[in-house]
Amino acid sequence: MAMSTKHLLVLTLGLAMAATSSAVVYKVGDSNGWTILGNPNYRDWAGNKTFHVGDTIGNFAAVHYKMP
Known part of the structure; x- marks a missing residue:
């Protein structure tokens, strides 16, 4: 029984790590970026x-923006 619990714990941790390590950062607008030029x-x-949970949408330096 203890071995089954240990295997279940390892499996759960492995799945959790795989889910978080597969997160993607999307740059809005791809190579054009976030712009109004060209009416994107x-x-x-x-x-x-x-999109999946954990993904990031955007790609900007917060230092250039006033965050509320």
């Missing part, structure tokens, strides 16, 4: 992405 369609941009 961000709905189309987001429509061909598959």
Whole structure:
């Protein structure tokens, strides 16, 4: 019984680590970035992405923005 509990714990930790290590950082607008030039369609941009829990959407230096 103790061995089964140990295996279950290792399996659970392994799955949790795999889920968090697969997170993706998406740069909004890809190479164009977040811009209004050229009238980008961000709905189309987001429509061909598959987002998951833990992913980051954006890619900006917070030092350039006043955060509330």
